[in-house]
Amino acid sequence: MAIPDTNGARKGQKLVIIGGVAGGASCAARARRLDETAEILLLQSGPDVSFASCGMPYFIGGEITDRNQMSVQTPGSLRSRFNIDVRVNTRVVSINTEAKTVTAINETQSTTEKEDFTYDQLILAVGSEPLKPPIPGINRPGLFVLRNLQDMDSIVAWLQTLPLDGEEKPHAVVAGAGFVGLEMVEQLMRRGLDVTVVEMLPQVLGPLDVEMAAIVEEDMKKRGVNLVTGDAIQEFLPAEGDERSTVVRLKSGKLLPSAALTILGMGVRPDTKIIREAGIECGPRGHIIVDDYMRTNVPDVWAAGDAIEVRNPVAGNDEKWAVPLAGPANRQGRMIADNIYGMNRKFKGTYAASVVRVFDLVAACVGMNEKMLVQKNLPFACVHVHPGSHAGYFPGAKSVNFKLMFHPTTGKVWGAQAVGEDGVEKRIDVVSTAMQGQLTVADLAELELCYAPPVGSAKDPVNIAGMAAQNVIDGFVEQVDWKELKAVSSLPDVVVLDVRNISEVEKDGKLIEGAINIPLNDLRSRMNEIPDGKRVVVSCASGQRAYYATRILKQSARFSKVENLSGAWKTYSLVQNRV
Structure with missing residues (x-):
């Protein structure tokens, strides 16, 4: 018989968890810490219950050399440390939510005999499966x-x-x-x-x-x-x-x-066929629908991990998205155990903070990208900055190519992306934390972050991006996006001004088509070379000198409009042929 806890939660229940790895294993371990009297059964379709899935490419490549390290927990370790009954190679074939039973087959046996398991609480951590489209020859060897x-x-x-x-x-x-x-x-x-x-x-x-x-x-x-x-x-x-x-x-x-x-x-898709067949609500792409407490539409059935839709807190308006990441899956599994035991913890959603290393580069992002913002018809502006990963006078600084998306009037941060060789992920971590704290770009400009010459700058790349965004919102600078430049520069009243030094232009081998080159330090004395009444679009290598130039030109009152090329030559030179 279940024993009521002092906070009203019921102890001594039977928890059946379908799927291990991140969400299922973390739920099982947390439930045991909360209740020594619970009966916890974890059913895993394969032979490994908790493994380092994100590390698999690195074992294939030889950076990780110990195969044993790839198994985070084994059935034996979960059983001995947490008293969890783990059944590996056990495939669930049906769920009966009215009878509160799960039917499974042990695939290591020669028979296809089915076994029924009863539950008080059912946790679905089924994950996703790789897409194998019906392409001719897709099942070939190799x-x-x-x-x-x-x-x-x-x-x-x-x-x-x-x-x-x-x-x-x-x-x-x-x-x-x-x-x-x-x-x-x-x-x-x-x-x-x-x-x-x-x-x-x-x-x-x-x-x-x-x-x-x-x-x-x-x-x-x-x-x-x-x-x-x-x-x-x-x-x-x-x-x-x-x-x-x-x-x-x-x-x-x-x-x-x-x-x-x-x-x-x-790509991947949620492994939810038997879940839909059990009457548990799923979205149009097969993801399990859960509320903020990780509950499905069926009483006493919960879900976590890659197979669920979660709140998109960036877009708001109760929008949902599917974000298959190990970190959120771990937290969701833990939260389900807490909520089974009456703690009523709400999952606030996933901000999709992600990172990948590709050779010497690291690429990271958080929140929504520009494509999503256009699709959702949300107002936004962007700034591109390319500061160093640490103080420029200290050897070894690498460029952090940073893009920040934000609401053009409120300064709400929609998302950020960064690519570079050093310090990339920590800047995206800062922005992710800021977004979760509902900070604006003005707050990013004022953040107090660590500085020492080998590891940072007095103005961190996050600060610089916040300042650039703040300048856009405050009207100190207007921008032309790289996608717009070709169309804008072809207009008869437009002049493109490149304020890089002559040596830089010679090194890169070209200017933006039709641009005139006046180095920033010569701009005040050579401003008469720019025809009066023109709309001037200013570029430099990375954007900072172009901003200085726009401030000089805007205050001269000789030009109809002065704009900064967002991302400057560094961005435009990479993607000019994609417009």
């Missing part, structure tokens, strides 16, 4: 998805059959340029393969906007990655004379070189 440790082991075993030490490098194809796809590109090249990555979208890393993704793309190409964007896979064909290798035909008709290995990183 084509792999990466969902679990068995997939990881299969890829490692396949790599061991390839001649990685020969003069001619084996070729690999990575289908999909999301976070995991690009991690696999890096790690396969680390293992000595030539790599082609194919992405049907016009850019890599969909959560980033195109000009930020272009920084990563440029670096990948310099490293020898064959990058194909804006094209999809039509079919997988056997290579002539080599049944183990695969030729990829693209929708454009292009044939890629024969691949000894192909990684399918085409």
Whole structure:
């Protein structure tokens, strides 16, 4: 019989958890800490109950060398430390929410005998499964998805059959340029393969906007990655004379070189078929609908992790989105246990703080990108800044390419993106924290952050982005976005002014088409070279000198309008051909 707790929560209940890894395992461990009398049963379809899924590409590439480290908890460790009954290789085939039973099959046995388990509380942590679209040849040998440790082991075993030490490098194809796809590109090249990555979208890393993704793309190409964007896979064909290798035909008709290995990183979908069949409400893309307390529409059934929709606190208005990240899944699982025991904790939503390393670059983002803001018809402005990762006079500073999206009048932060070699993720962490605290761009400008020459600057990149945004809101500067420049610069009343030094222009080899070059330090004495009454768009290398120039020109009263090119030459030079 269940024993009432002093706070009204019921102890001694039977908790059945479907799925381990992040959400399920954290729920089980937290529930045990709250209730020694609970009966906790965790059903996991595979042989590993809690594993380091985010570390799998790095084990494949050899940066992680100890296979044992990939198992965070084993059935034995969960049983001995937390007294949790873990059944691995146990696939749930149906749920009866009226009878409060779960039916499962142990897939290690030769029979298909089913077993029923009763529950008082049911927790769904089923996660997501890799997309395998019905492309001809997708089940050929040498084509792999990466969902679990068995997939990881299969890829490692396949790599061991390839001649990685020969003069001619084996070729690999990575289908999909999301976070995991690009991690696999890096790690396969680390293992000595030539790599082609194919992405049907016009850019890599969909959560980033195109000009930020272009920084990563440029670096990948310099490293020898064959990058194909804006094209999809039509079919997988056997290579002539080599049944183990695969030729990829693209929708454009292009044939890629024969691949000894192909990684399918085409995205994921929620693994919720039996959940929908049980009458548990799911969204149009199959994600489980939960409230702020992680409850489903069925009493005593909860859900966490990749398979659920959660509140989008950035957009507001009760909007939901699906964000498959390990951090939120862990917190959601813990919260479910708390709420089962009467703590009534609300999940405030996910801000989608994400990061990936691609060779020497790190790309990170939080909140909504520009594409989402346009889609939702939300008013926004953007600033691009390119400050150093630490004080410029201290050796080794790297550029932090930073984009900040915000409401053009209130200063609410919609999101941020950053790409660079050093200090990127900590700046996005700061913005993520600020967003959760409902700070505005004016607050970002005033944040007190650590400064010492080897690790930071007196004005941190976050401060600088906040100040730039504040200048836009206060009307000290008007901007032309890189996407608008070609159309704007072709107008007869527009002059594009580049205030870089002559040596910089000569080094880069070009100006923006039609631009005139007057270095900033010469601008006051040479202002007469700019025709009166013109609309002037000012650019420099990274934006700071152009801002100084716009302030000089705006106060001269000789020009009809003066605007700063957002992102300056550094951004425009990467993406000018994408307009």
